Amino acid sequence: MSPSTRHEFQSRPSAARRWESAVLWLFRTATYVILICGALVFGNIVFKGSKTVFSTTAPFINVAFFTEAPESLYVFEYQGQKKEMGDREFRAFKTTHPEAKDIKAESYVYSAGGIFPCIVGTVLLVMGSMMIALTLGVSAAVYLSEYAKQGRAVTLIRLAILNLAGVPSIVFGLFGLGLFVIYLDWNVSLLAGWFTLALMVLPVVITASEESLKAVPKGFREGSLALGATKWQTIRKNVLPYALPGILTSSILGIARVAGETAPIMFTAAYVVRDKLPWEGLSSVSDFFFQGVMALPYHIYVVSSKIPQNEYTERVQYGTAFVFLVIVALIATCSIVLRNKLRNRYKW
Amino acid sequence: MDIKSPFSSPASGRSIPVTTSPAGATLIDIDHVDFYYGASQALHDISLKIEEKKVTAFIGPSGCGKSTLLRCLNRMNDLIDGTRVAKGQIKIRGIDIYDPSVDVIELRKRVGMVFQKSNPFPKSIYENITYGLRLQGRSNKSDLDAVVEKSLRGAALWDEVKDRLHTSGLGLSGGQQQRLCIARAIAVEPEVILMDEPCSALDPIATVKVEELIQELRTKFTIVIVTHNMQQAARCSDKTAFFYMGKLIEFADTRAIFMNPANAQTEAYVSGRFG
Numbered sequence: 001m002s003p004s005t006r007h008e009f010q011s012r013p014s015a016a017r018r019w020e021s022a023v024l025w026l027f028r029t030a031t032y033v034i035l036i037c038g039a040l041v042f043g044n045i046v047f048k049g050s051k052t053v054f055s056t057t058a059p060f061i062n063v064a065f066f067t068e069a070p071e072s073l074y075v076f077e078y079q080g081q082k083k084e085m086g087d088r089e090f091r092a093f094k095t096t097h098p099e100a101k102d103i104k105a106e107s108y109v110y111s112a113g114g115i116f117p118c119i120v121g122t123v124l125l126v127m128g129s130m131m132i133a134l135t136l137g138v139s140a141a142v143y144l145s146e147y148a149k150q151g152r153a154v155t156l157i158r159l160a161i162l163n164l165a166g167v168p169s170i171v172f173g174l175f176g177l178g179l180f181v182i183y184l185d186w187n188v189s190l191l192a193g194w195f196t197l198a199l200m201v202l203p204v205v206i207t208a209s210e211e212s213l214k215a216v217p218k219g220f221r222e223g224s225l226a227l228g229a230t231k232w233q234t235i236r237k238n239v240l241p242y243a244l245p246g247i248l249t250s251s252i253l254g255i256a257r258v259a260g261e262t263a264p265i266m267f268t269a270a271y272v273v274r275d276k277l278p279w280e281g282l283s284s285v286s287d288f289f290f291q292g293v294m295a296l297p298y299h300i301y302v303v304s305s306k307i308p309q310n311e312y313t314e315r316v317q318y319g320t321a322f323v324f325l326v327i328v329a330l331i332a333t334c335s336i337v338l339r340n341k342l343r344n345r346y347k348w
Numbered sequence: 349m350d351i352k353s354p355f356s357s358p359a360s361g362r363s364i365p366v367t368t369s370p371a372g373a374t375l376i377d378i379d380h381v382d383f384y385y386g387a388s389q390a391l392h393d394i395s396l397k398i399e400e401k402k403v404t405a406f407i408g409p410s411g412c413g414k415s416t417l418l419r420c421l422n423r424m425n426d427l428i429d430g431t432r433v434a435k436g437q438i439k440i441r442g443i444d445i446y447d448p449s450v451d452v453i454e455l456r457k458r459v460g461m462v463f464q465k466s467n468p469f470p471k472s473i474y475e476n477i478t479y480g481l482r483l484q485g486r487s488n489k490s491d492l493d494a495v496v497e498k499s500l501r502g503a504a505l506w507d508e509v510k511d512r513l514h515t516s517g518l519g520l521s522g523g524q525q526q527r528l529c530i531a532r533a534i535a536v537e538p539e540v541i542l543m544d545e546p547c548s549a550l551d552p553i554a555t556v557k558v559e560e561l562i563q564e565l566r567t568k569f570t571i572v573i574v575t576h577n578m579q580q581a582a583r584c585s586d587k588t589a590f591f592y593m594g595k596l597i598e599f600a601d602t603r604a605i606f607m608n609p610a611n612a613q614t615e616a617y618v619s620g621r622f623g
Contacts, residue, residue, distance in 0.1 A: 149429055219467030223529070226422060227480035227536055228457035237479075238469055346470045347518070 042325070049322025052315040065319055068114035070273065070299070073312050076105035084312075086112035110273075110303055111312035115320050117277055119327065121293030124190060124278060125269060126259045126331065129197035133258075134251060136198065137205030138240075144206070145213045146235055158210075165203035170263040172200045177267040188292040190278070193269020200264055201254040205247070212246025213239060242346045248339040252332050259328050262297040270298035272306070296324045375400040375540065375570050376421060381436035383416060385428070390416045392594045393436070398587075403562060403571045405585035405602065407578060408617070412591040414574045418542050421445075421572065422459040423452050440540075457484075460538035464545040466525040468517035468532075473500075473509055476517045476528060480536035495535050502568075503531035504561050523554025530561065534569070541565065543573040547580065559584045578618055582606050590614045 011017070055062045071087040078100060085093060094100055148154050176196030186192045216239050224234040262270075271292040282288055304317050376398035383391035391413045398404045406414035416425065420438060423445065425431045437444045445455055457480075468476050477496045478486075486492065496513065500506040505527045509520070517528050526546055533541055543562075547555040562571060562584045575581050581588050582602060589599040590611075598605060598614040609615040616622055 217467070219463060219465055220469055222424065222427070222461075222463060223467040223469065223532075224479070225427070226424065226456055226461035226463075227483065227532065228453050229480075229483050230453055233483055242470065347516070 045318060045321045045325060048314070048318035049320075052319030053322055062114075062319075065114040066119070066323075067116050069117050069275070070110040070115060070316070071113035073108045073111035074105040075108070075312070076103050078103065084112075108310055108312045109307045111310075111316055115296065115299060115316075115323060117274060117294040118296045118299045118320065119323065120278060121270070121295040122259055122297070122324070122327065124293060125193050125197060125265065125295060126255055128190060128194040129201070129258050130251060130255060132194055132198035133201045133205050133254060134247070137202050138209050138247060140202075141206050141209030141213060142235060142240070145210045146231070146239070158207075161203045161206050165207070168263075169200055169261050172196055173264040173267050175199070176264060181268055186290060188267070188269060188271070189290040190269055190293060191289040193265045193293075196264045196268045197258045197261065200261065201251075201258055204250055204254050204257070208250025208253075209243065209247045212243040212250075215246060216242045241342075245339045245343040245346075248335050248342070252335045252339075255331050255335065256328050259324070259331070260297055262301050265295055266298055266301070269293060270295045272298075272302050296320055296327070300324070372402065373400050374398070375440060376572075377437075377439040377442075378417070378420075379437045379439065381417075381420065381438060382434040383413075383420060383425075384430075384432050384434050385416075386430040389434075390594050391420075394596050395436075396589055396596060396599045398570065398572060400570050401566060401568070402586040403566050403573060403584055405581035405588045406572065406574045406591060407576075407581050407588060408591035408597075409622070410576075413594040414589075414591045415544055417591070418544055418572060418574050421540070421542055422456050422461055424461065426452060457536055458538050459540045459542060460533035460536065461542045462526070462529050462533055462544065462546050464548055466522065466529050466549065468520070468525050468528050470516065470518055472514045473517045473520075473528060474513040476532050477535050479532065484536070499531040499535040502534050502565070503527045504557065504564070505531055521554070523550050523557055526550060526554070526558060527561065530558070530565075534565070538569065540570045540572065543571065545574050545576060548576060555580070578606075578620075590617060592617070 052065060053062055054060055068086075074085050074087065074090040076083055076085075078097075090105065094103075144154060144157065173196065176192055176199070180186045180192035180195055181188060184192075220238050220242070221234055224238040225231070229237070269292055271294055274292065274294055278288065278291060278293055282291075300317060300320050303313055303320065307313065374397040378394055378396050378398070381391055381394045382389060383394075394413075394417060406418060408414050419425045420433065421440075433446050438446060440455075440459070443450065469479065471479075474496055477499050478492045481492060481495060497506060497510075500509060505524060508524060509528075512519075517525065520528060526549075530541075530546075547558050550558065559580065562573065565571060566586075573581075573585065585602045587599065588602040588605040590597045590605060590609075590613075592613055598609060598611045600610070604610075605614060606618050609618060
């Protein structure tokens, strides 16, 4: 447009205008940087992990990886061909091929077989610790926000709980080792792991539960009490159900954390390797709680830092990481579906 | 005959006969009550007698203590930390409701309440009405159905909602929600219904409906209503108490308060010169 048609709303360069676009670009760049980082991490794991997890032939999924225990991989040359075999397969091969009895094979620990015991262990650890954390956490939150007299003491307790959230997970691991494993003599066991992990996520669960309880309008409580309900009747029928979606949202974060932490379980619940599955060889019900398990994050840690690296370990590492991500996503999806169902039922 | 006090908890055994007195007899006797929120005194030496099966209105400017007094009558103030009745007694049928032997749960079953902001629970209309009954352990379906219909008819809401009893109470309009809350309160058959500015959030048409409802309810219940709206007090109450700065300035027949107030402050307030 020609200068002659200048009008009063025409844009003029100004400091505010320049800041506007600068700030917009800063925010936009920050978001894209995060997106790219996330895409690189997930892409790397999915790309390399899917080579292990999927297969090119039917059923297109590496079933053995999901259903078998880890075992050593043997690599050897037989009749001019390079062969890779898991431990059991290799032994069977030697009995059927007597001439191969003295064959020289290189062995690589944990590079064959699957990760079934780790999947089972992680699922057990997550379920047990979330049950403990939700029971303790929701109870404490109900007490703090509904029953306790608000004052300095409660404020201090809240502050202490918040600080607990900042404690490094290795400290929880050592605490669990000291209290549950050694002092209470539970040994390295599911139970010790459950409580250690539960303690670790308790601050998140308590804080979020309190927030969701506070978000329930006061009118619902008053209306219920005015009808002659006791405090507990009011909370059970007319407060907790409405707070549940929020509590579940927070526990989704808790699940991801519980499933992924290595430090708290490495001293309290996790075994490097265990032949038996958790339900095998139990002589009594209590044995179930006092056994250690294998776990996905600990398996990743062991495979990637405790054993000599070679060309064959990588696929186990990435495969395990990929499966781990999928499991966390699955559990989280279940919680989100449940939460949305509850949310739709109680809307206000 | 030995009949249990209506408010004593089942475990404690103070026995005072329940008498049904004719309309006009004193039901609630507020006797020289001082009330504190922490260190600040909200009520100063309040004495008044609320009569049975009459509508008593509390009027006065904001912060004058009328809602506080109302919430003393079913001990809703207990929910606020640091509140206390420092002096005096509130008696219902001669029983001091702040006595340690009184079970506040029993008291609230007998003294129902409707709040300023309508607060239907985020449940179905049916569940809203039966909430109080289920608390008492009543679960017989036909019994509950009958109460739901009776209460909704009593709250003049039946015809509007009878086809959607199982939809959410929050789907109703503001006025319907408030009448639902009234229906919920009368479902447990209290003796007294406390109404804390029940129409302050309603439009004029919904207000008229609630006021008409109050006229119907007065035959069965003793009603105490707090209101900002002086015309409302004039229209629907038998007795009116005027409060100012935590003190009871004047308490008399509604007609007298509005036509011929004894106190200069009352006259200034009802004629709109302040407040």
